[in-house]
Structures are given as C-alpha cells and as structure tokens.
Amino acid sequence: MTDHVTDEGTPATYSPLRVAVLGAEGRMGRTTCDAVEAAAGLELVARVTRGDDVAQALADSGADVAVDFTRPDVTEENVHAALDAGVHVVVGTTGWTAERQGRVREHLARRAAEGLDLGVIVAPNFGLSAVLAMTFAAKAARYFESVEVIELHHPDKLDAPSGTATHTARAVAAARAAAGVAPSPDATESGFGARGADVDGVRVHAVRLRGLVAHEEILLGNVGEQLVIRQDSFDRVSFMPGVVLAVREVGRRPGLTVGLEHVLDLD
Numbered sequence: 001m002t003d004h005v006t007d008e009g010t011p012a013t014y015s016p017l018r019v020a021v022l023g024a025e026g027r028m029g030r031t032t033c034d035a036v037e038a039a040a041g042l043e044l045v046a047r048v049t050r051g052d053d054v055a056q057a058l059a060d061s062g063a064d065v066a067v068d069f070t071r072p073d074v075t076e077e078n079v080h081a082a083l084d085a086g087v088h089v090v091v092g093t094t095g096w097t098a099e100r101q102g103r104v105r106e107h108l109a110r111r112a113a114e115g116l117d118l119g120v121i122v123a124p125n126f127g128l129s130a131v132l133a134m135t136f137a138a139k140a141a142r143y144f145e146s147v148e149v150i151e152l153h154h155p156d157k158l159d160a161p162s163g164t165a166t167h168t169a170r171a172v173a174a175a176r177a178a179a180g181v182a183p184s185p186d187a188t189e190s191g192f193g194a195r196g197a198d199v200d201g202v203r204v205h206a207v208r209l210r211g212l213v214a215h216e217e218i219l220l221g222n223v224g225e226q227l228v229i230r231q232d233s234f235d236r237v238s239f240m241p242g243v244v245l246a247v248r249e250v251g252r253r254p255g256l257t258v259g260l261e262h263v264l265d266l267d
Ligand SMILES: NC(=O)C1=CN([C@@H]2O[C@H](COP(=O)(O)OP(=O)(O)OC[C@H]3O[C@@H](n4cnc5c(N)ncnc54)[C@H](OP(=O)(O)O)[C@@H]3O)[C@@H](O)[C@H]2O)C=CC1
Pocket: 022, 023, 024, 025, 026, 027, 028, 029, 048, 049, 050, 051, 052, 069, 070, 071, 072, 074, 091, 092, 093, 094, 095, 123, 124, 125, 126, 127, 163, 239
C-alpha cells in the first residue's frame, strides 16, 4: 500500500487515494460519494450497496479506504471484510459496542502480525460542532452536580439513543468517575420509563421529530445555575469535512481509533 499524502496532509499528485463507499445509496452514503468526488487527492472507485459482495467490490475496485455508512447490524461484518481485503476503514455507522470494537482490534492485530498495518477509525459523529460539544461536556462534567443528555433526530433513524449521545454519556461518566463525582441526584420512585436510557449512569433522552436532522444537548446543573451545551447539524454536508479528514488520516493511524476527537487532537 502506497503513502498517498505528504507529511503536510496535501494530496500527492502521483496517486489519488482510492475510496469505496459502503451504503452508497443511503442518506450519508450519497453525501459521502459527492464529498469524495469533490475532494482533492481522493478518487471514488466503488459505490457499494445492499446485496453487493463487499470483499469482491473492494478487490475489484482496488480501494485503499472503505467508508461505511450502512446499518448497525451489518457494519462490523463490513469492517472485517475490508480488513481481509487489506483496506483501511472509516466507519460512521452506529452500534459499536465494546465487544465489536474488541473483535476489530483482534483482527487488526492479526493483520499487523502478518505484516499489514491497517487503520480503522470509528466515529459516532463527524460533525465538528458535535465533536466539540462532546469534548466540552466531558471537560465540564466534573464541575456539576447533575448532568443529562438529550439527542434529537429525524424519525427515519433506526437506533436510539444515538451513537453520539452514547459516546457523550460515556465520556461524561468517565470524567466524573475519574474526578470522584457522585452520581447525579435523582429522587424518582416511579415512572422510570420517562427518565430515558441509563448510559454508564448518565440519563439519555431521545426525541424523533420530522424536520430534524441531528442535534444534541448536554444539560449540566448546580444549585442556582445551569450550563447548556448544544450542537445542531442542519444538513448532512456538516459531517463531510470530518469524513474527508478521516479518509486522509486513517492510513497513518494503524489500529482502532474511536472518536474523531483523537484525529483532531482534542483528547
Ligand atoms: N458518524 C456520523 O457522523 C454519522 C453517522 N450516521 C450513521 O450512519 C448510518 C447510516 O445512516 P443513514 O445514511 O442515515 O442511513 P440510510 O438508511 O439512509 O442508509 C444506509 C444505506 O446502507 C444500505 N445497506 C444496508 N445494508 C448494506 C450492506 N450490507 N452493504 C451495503 N449497503 C447496505 C441501505 O440499503 P437499504 O435501504 O436497502 O437497507 C441504505 O441504502 C446510521 O448508523 C447513522 O446513525 C449518520 C449520520 C452521521
């Protein structure tokens, strides 16, 4: 596999980075195909859709990087197929549990032992506003008695709570645990169904509403004060600078990276 970018991140002229998009007919897949076609130094070589043989499509197209925007129930299988084909992977699809991540780490280690250093970037959200909101929330979390997360999305979304909200809640919970902060106070004795999901002890609420795209609020409360961190993706193009960045970077980051904040050096 050749190095397709210079140290400055400027695309080299001799060889574009060849990109395959999995889920190419979906909302994110279509937008990603457009972004790849418009990006300097990237070449869209395959649009992979449901029913296609992923491994075959990657081999036939000679892809260097696969971008997966499919479904939570097929994304892991696609990543393993790409790694078998010797292709780096950028994943935006949600549903990545610790167990799934562990299996991908093991697969990457096997490939590395065979002499092939591959990279996988899994990012629950590629939007800069969302990545910053998550980062700010994790920073603020230790200073507040209470914290809850609300995610709001279009009603065609398959999963809840969102990958972004789950990632946010986990980061908030980890920051509070590291600082020795007590759980958010909650005197609820009945009606727990209205209290949202419990993600590592942080309550997460999901709204589905026609007209919305992808939005998140993190509410942090102390006696007499509140901090609200809110981000809004009004259009799927907001995810594209992050996707293109990850495509360019993934070949330089062997192993599994979870979260665009690491690529942006926000960690
Ligand atoms: N990380 C991020 O920044 C973002 C992540 N997402 C996540 O991305 C995922 C996709 O979202 P979205 O584009 O809205 O969903 P869509 O349903 O619009 O698109 C998914 C596409 O994948 C296709 N597909 C299903 N199975 C396969 C397969 N095995 N191989 C190839 N293609 C397949 C679907 O086909 P069919 O319709 O026939 O099932 C569909 O065309 C979700 O998990 C979502 O949460 C979304 C936005 C931003």
